[in-house]
Amino acid sequence: MLGGLGLLSLLIGSSGASWRALVSDDPDLASQARIVLLESRLPRTLSLVLAGSALGVAGLIMQALARNRFTEPSTAGTTESAGLGMLAATLLAPGLPVVGKMLVSTVFALVGTLLFLQILRHIRLQSILIVPLIGIMLGSVIDSVNSFLAYRFDLLQSLGAWSNGDFSAVLEGRYELLWIGLALTVAAYLLAARLTVAGMGEAFSRNLGLHYHRVMALGLGMVAMITAIVVSTVGMVPFLGLIVPNLVSAVLGDNARRTMPWVAVTGAVFVLACDVIGRTIRYPYEIPAGTVAGVLGCALFLFLLLRSGARHG
Numbered sequence: 001m002l003g004g005l006g007l008l009s010l011l012i013g014s015s016g017a018s019w020r021a022l023v024s025d026d027p028d029l030a031s032q033a034r035i036v037l038l039e040s041r042l043p044r045t046l047s048l049v050l051a052g053s054a055l056g057v058a059g060l061i062m063q064a065l066a067r068n069r070f071t072e073p074s075t076a077g078t079t080e081s082a083g084l085g086m087l088a089a090t091l092l093a094p095g096l097p098v099v100g101k102m103l104v105s106t107v108f109a110l111v112g113t114l115l116f117l118q119i120l121r122h123i124r125l126q127s128i129l130i131v132p133l134i135g136i137m138l139g140s141v142i143d144s145v146n147s148f149l150a151y152r153f154d155l156l157q158s159l160g161a162w163s164n165g166d167f168s169a170v171l172e173g174r175y176e177l178l179w180i181g182l183a184l185t186v187a188a189y190l191l192a193a194r195l196t197v198a199g200m201g202e203a204f205s206r207n208l209g210l211h212y213h214r215v216m217a218l219g220l221g222m223v224a225m226i227t228a229i230v231v232s233t234v235g236m237v238p239f240l241g242l243i244v245p246n247l248v249s250a251v252l253g254d255n256a257r258r259t260m261p262w263v264a265v266t267g268a269v270f271v272l273a274c275d276v277i278g279r280t281i282r283y284p285y286e287i288p289a290g291t292v293a294g295v296l297g298c299a300l301f302l303f304l305l306l307r308s309g310a311r312h313g
Contacts, residue, residue: 002049002265005272009045010037012279039172047167047175048275048289049268051230051237054181056267057188057260058226059241064199064256065219066117069249070132070305072241073109073227077135079238080142081112082224082231083162087149090158098232102177105228106221112142113220129305132242165230165237165290167275174233181229184222185264192257195219237271237290239297244270246304 013036059072066076073079085108089101096104116135123134143163150159188195198205198215205212230236244267245259252259271289274296278287 002269002272005269005276006045006049008276009048009272010041012276012283013041040170043172043175044167044170044275045272047170047178047234048271050175050178050182051165051167051234052240052268052271053264054178054185054226054267055230055237055240056244056263056270057185058223060245060256060260060263061188061195061219062113062223062241063245064195065216066120066131067199067201068128068131069246070128070242070301071135072239072245073223074139074236074238075132075135075242076116077112077138077142078109078116078223078227079163079231079236080139080146081115082106082109082228082236083146083159084108084112084142084149085228086162086232087146087155087159090155091149091153098177102228102232105232106225109227109231110220110224112138113224132305162231162235164288165235165271165293166288167234168286168288170234177229177233181226184226188219188222189257189260191215191218192260196256235288235290237274238294239301240267240270240293243297243300243304 055073062071062073062076062078063069073082082105085105086101088108089096089104093100093104116138119134119138120131123130146159146163147156150156194210194215197208197210198212198219202212205215227236245263248259248262248266252262271293274292275289278289278292281287
């Protein structure tokens, strides 16, 4: 399915970069088709795969560390904090390169995630339903600050680009930071067993000889960096890190080392499918993949939330 959607993504578009054009006897037509394919279509497809797999794994890590199936960057204030970091970097250091802004965004995302976990520590009733609602409320507060600053300093358009995953502007040379997300995904797979143990609690981790705080810091740092990379490159795809790990675990169980590769693949498939839908539903116009993912993800999130509420009610 991943290969089929990837091929479909390469073929869809308003320009004439079809296979017939690529092998055309007209050298100008063939040259134009190759340029569109190599500089626009291929980078876009690669960015969809890289962002989807990285966000899926980030959601899995956060769910393991927070010990809640409904926790992920967009339901823990991490996404909004990363956007606040991008705003701060743009306002205070407008000449900072993209990598520098990404690092600032990473710090803000990490602080926002730590704030979310700190709030949870002071709440006695931590049911499976209350935890994500707290994260959504925290994210809404941070998003309100973002909107105010963006309105005050005329950055609403930039804020919209960071908060909504739109891959239409991806070109060669504008998506390469996402390869860092792939490296972090591989690193997460190598640390999957330790992340799973850390998610079982500090006492359990210490009994097994695991440095709990070090693993927690490493895991949250990986989540923050993945979120910042995706936000600074293509914008955020909401609910992906929540939906995909839950769907995979429902089939394969909760063994992170076994499910993580499937989470990465399923995340890539989900984002590719959302982008293909957005590019075809109003062809030749486009609906951002983040918007399609938000609609589908919200429906699936409510389904999982209600099913879980009925089970624990």
